[in-house]
Amino acid sequence: MSKQLSLQIKGAKVLTMDRNNRVFKGNIIIKNGKIEDVTTAEVKNDNLSDVIDAEGLVAVPGFIDAHTHIGIIPLEWDGGEQAVEKSDPITPQLKVTDALNMFDSAYKEAIEGGVTTVAISTGAYMSFGKIVEAITIVPGQAIITKTNGNILNEEFGIKIAVGEHPKRFLETMKLTPTTRMGMLATIRTYLEKTEKYLEKNEDDRQIDLKLEALAKLIKGESFALVHAHLSRDIVSIVRLLSEYNIKKIIIVHGTEAYEVGEFLREGNIPVILGPIVFSRRGTELRKLTSKLPLLLYKNKVKFCLTTDHPTIPVRYLPLLAAVAVSEGLPYEEALKAITINAAEILGISNIVGSIEVGKDADIVIMEGDPLDPDSKVVYTIIEGNIVYKR
């Protein structure tokens, strides 16, 4: 659809998701893709602006899924193979952007479901029928992108997987190492190499893309995205990373993260949790339940919810938030878990995650409660452009 210079959304119930969680009936003024004003005051039509009459409708910030495989495991395609490099267990140099299918129908589905920002990661999804997912120790990097294709950060994080999944997958592939000791030792060796690499002048270095990538971890430029389910694995990888003073850590999946709540809280380590509805495949996931969001909330661990698309289709992200509410998570917290909290965890809350002046105009307009299945998405707006209209 055409580029909007200016857009006015009038008369909506606005769930701002701002610091004070303000909810009010009002108007949103958008200019050049940004939110210029959010106000209860009357707004005059000007000839330059398009107007959405949102009387009786609800406006929420575009939903954010902080961990997906959109475009790298395209739908209706046996292309999931592209998401994991199987020749080598340590491949931090791999970039999602080199295998991203921009024509994956999941982009469209995300937009139709009101999901406007996603992180996309290397590594496989959780497929039913397999005990472990195809994942190596360091499968590669992750990006953050708008679902309209606008990539925000190409080098946002480096994924590191620990626990039974990489262990058993490497075993299957006849790769080594195949124990927790071995995997951790390998990561340590690489971080050691990276430190040595960084000690040299740039001109003296023999170019090594693996170490270049890991250097971003040590320098604090990229997040360590830790794929872990068990509390023991969470604790051991965090201890290892802290040996190298790596502090930007995010736990992905985090099935047992609630058991080490204090540890995570003290380390300021958030969790991208879930998917909270999925087959409890094997012992690694034995504690997976939809009660996990409530447990993390009670343990005061910062978290957001993920579909792990294609594990659960990305458009159903709000349904997962609703399930968390049924288990006792306060409603506002569930909504935060798919908007502002996800933005904060990804480090992009200055531009997305709430309806506030100065942020990108990523807004979903729905018929009613955004967490109810019978409340349809009427408009999805990304950077001021209407990208979906019912």
Place this chain on the structure above:
Amino acid sequence: MKAIIGKEIITMNEKREKIKNGIILIDENGKISFVGKKEEVPIPDNAEILEAPESIITPGLVDAHSHLGIIPEELDWEYSDVNDYYSPVTAHLKAIDAIDPFDEGFKEALEGGVTTVYTGPGSANVIGGIGTIIKTYGKSLTEMVVDPEAALKMALGPKRQQEYKSKTPYPTSRMGTVALLRTWLLKAKRYSEGKMDGEKLDEEERIILQVIAKVLSGKMIAKIHLSTSPDEILSILRIIDEFKFYATIDHVFGGQLLLDEILKRKVPVVYGPPMLSKVAAYFKYMADDAPVMMYREGVSVSLMTDHPVIPEKHLRLLAAVTVKNGLTLDEALELVTINPAKALRIEKQVGSIEVGKDADIVIASGHPIKPKTRIEKVLVMGKLAYSSE
């Protein structure tokens, strides 16, 4: 005697009546003895009263296709008993011999308001074995079981390369699979007509034929796994035409393209599970709006969790997915209550809140198909089986 009082009772009876300020009376046998408005009936003195003035009351949910208790929760695949590669025709295997009534999945099912499930063998074999209909609550497996030999599982679809050395080889193509199925149906037909008397049968073959004969005579449901494409649905519809038995067609990816064919045979569809992604080319025909299209056309549609694919507890979330794709909340509720009860031929016992039926009842903070709704209490046969407090 128990009395349950709620803000609204969604009965799911034939007229789809909803009763504001309703009351349900439950007799000593765990059956519903009265449903109506509170003022219409005096509450007996000896009745235990369960008052939920803010809550919505619905029938217990029914899952028409799962592997609950057969593929265990929290353990690795080697603990699964769902597929035995013993032979492509294993009609003599019984799910009831493998159901673990202590599996966590039963407890969780109750948390999600699911009170009755079909649970059965997997899809590795062309004729896989006998599935069971079971309540999710009870003192013992015997008490839980509704029908130990409810349905015979059959399966088309892509057969995996078999690593096992079975007595008989597995077919490797669709044609081979259908031909094998037809062969056994014909044999069972001859057997039940008494035409195989003189022939020598070994004991195993005799048991297998007796089981298949029950499908042909209508005593047992044929539950047919069709998870790939419309052409395999058509093959099985032809088999049904040929042998005229009662069947439900399960998964039915691609059924949305065959609305007339399914409708004219009045074959009930057990769709799903929804909420999965098309992660491979062979999931091409999977579509979350398919159950909606079939429902709108008048096909009898139920949903499945296929537990543990989606945990049993989240059956109502799958119904919510059909709401996302176009059904109303009440229509979606049909797909997990009265429709599966009918498909499983247990509608005289469960699936709606009506006099004479089992008192399997869900008390919830709102409409149970809204995922944010909290399930507060669940009764099975009038007994409190779950309480969120």
